[in-house]
Amino acid sequence: MTTPLAACFDLDGTLFDHAGAAQVGAAAFLERQGAESTEAALASWFAAEEEQFERWRLGEVSFPEQRRQRLRTVLPPLGCVVAADDAGVDAMFADYLRSYRAAWRTFPDVADLLRDLRAQGYRVGLLTNGSEEQQLDKLAQTGIDQLFDVVCVSERIGFQKPHAGAFAALAAEVGVRPADCAFFGDDPVRDVAGARSAGMRGVLIDRATQDAATVRDLVFSTMASRGDCSAATS
Template sequence: MTSDVRAVVFDLDGTLFDHAGAAARAVDDFLGELGVDPSDALRDAWAEAEEWHFDRWRRGEVDFAEQRRARLVEVLPLAGLRPRHDPYELDALFGRYLVAYRAAWRPFAGSAALLQEIRDSGRAIAVLTNGTEEQQRDKLVTTGLGDLVDVVCTSEGIGVAKPDRRAFERVADDLGVPTEACLMVGDDPERDVAGARAAGMRAVLVDPARDGGAAVRSSVLSVLRGESGTVRR
């Protein structure tokens, strides 16, 4: 590997960690506990509600617990359930979902091997994620990826979220390298790729859920070998 990239920055959910798969399995288990037969429609509704209300939290419109409660209030009626709009009851109910979600945590196939290969090349590795400090670090530890990462920056921890260029500048500063010496790897074209490029980083767009770990490895290593500095799908 001969390029001048000194550090590789990874997104977490959807890039190293199979969040969508874990959430889908967790919704099935959660609804099953409530006596509801899972369906594609309910899984899709949960995913859409999660994306919408989590973005509301990122924008500062609601606090973290409120966005979780809003998901339940929005989706459970579609399953024929009518939860009371009581914060304590909703929090307890969401806690049942979280148990199922955590039990389903898995890294994408090839994530650990790719991180190890990058480390063996002498480069530093960071994770930059728009999530909460406790949960995102727990994901890294639980999936066995934590020992392969040098720096972790969460939007909650640093007070700014992707695609704000300050998030990328912060992770580069924590790594001790300039942004132009970093490669960003992520699955979101706006938050990960456009944000990184605006901050001066190179970036690779990946989709491990669709393309598999081998394709992700090829995309990342081709840049590190100096073969390409372009965004890839």
Template sequence: MKAVIFDLDNTLFDHSASVTTALRAWLPALAGVELTDDLLAKWFVVEERNFNGWLEGRLTHQGQRRGRLRDFLPLIGQPVPATDDELDAVFAGFLTLYEQSWQAFPDARRALEVAKSNGWRIGVLTNGATTQQNAKLAAIGLADQVDVVATSDGLGCSKPAPAAYRLTCEALGVDPAETLMIGDNLELDVLGARAAGLSAEHLDRPAGITLDQLIQTV
């Protein structure tokens, strides 16, 4: 093994916790509504549906944010603003709180340090926007540990397209067969990576698996 590629959201970066913290503050201020488990689950459904619209080229990145609001605001009894500018202003309130809540998983830095100590090159492959994903890594203090950050908009393709993994390996200067992929999404981070010729391990946090455990058992 010469390199390891990590997914970012919900692998190194705790996206779910960051969103939950942001919604807990945003919803009462916006609509006088407290966050419930049901509303949280609905937010993530709306988020995934619209984000996939961006990955598939049907929406712009800002358009998928507007789409989230169009889908979610009626669920909390709020009118949908009539213009894009108004939608953007509403979303900005959530986005500010989300960015203030960014956090790494406790095991993330240790896993990167172990990979470095093995002499491995380190990459991040993420289906996300380049500016925001790099900002996340910087904010959570992990940017200095990563050699290559590959994003779907930077690559022109997204996981699970084989090219996404192979182009990331190329940027790292390694062959896919010499590379391990680790992530929380079985389809995108494991099955897709293996189909592209990489080794891959599933980070199943609900089952109690941690990043440093996976790294140390390779």
């Protein structure tokens, strides 16, 4: 196997600090609803986010509906009143989104990492599940939108990670064979296993345990190495 020609990334949890922004946004939102942003309340928020986003990913509900179900699940047990109609719930969720969006940040090392990869001649791509409007907005608002050669959002390409079709579409758009692409992400199944199922080298990034220097070393050592794309990498 040749060394990779393209370095491709997941967005949320890998380059973009979704958990940090969501925690800030959810805490502010819950307090505006009259609920305490306790550890238990925030855990409930994130559990509902994971459950309902997965339902959307599997095609069981629409993207707006997964948002509504999150509020209908989390708020009543906290003593908060949820609007009776969809438009009212959407307005409530928009209130959360304003706080979430105000807290958007990439991890501190991201811009330099992407610039340095491109400076060394690598193609740089992004593959993310989610709404194209929101995911592109994240890139623009955090200032990294011009640092990718290719951006693939599941809503546009028609495949959700970990489906191999999502990674095949990414490779096609970035202009390399899957075998010549390394994919870096924080989810062992959606990112790493999904990439490997398409013939890419899948590499796990764990922001909770790896500092910026470790992430950088992992990315550049992967790009410089030869090896079996199905081999375990963590």
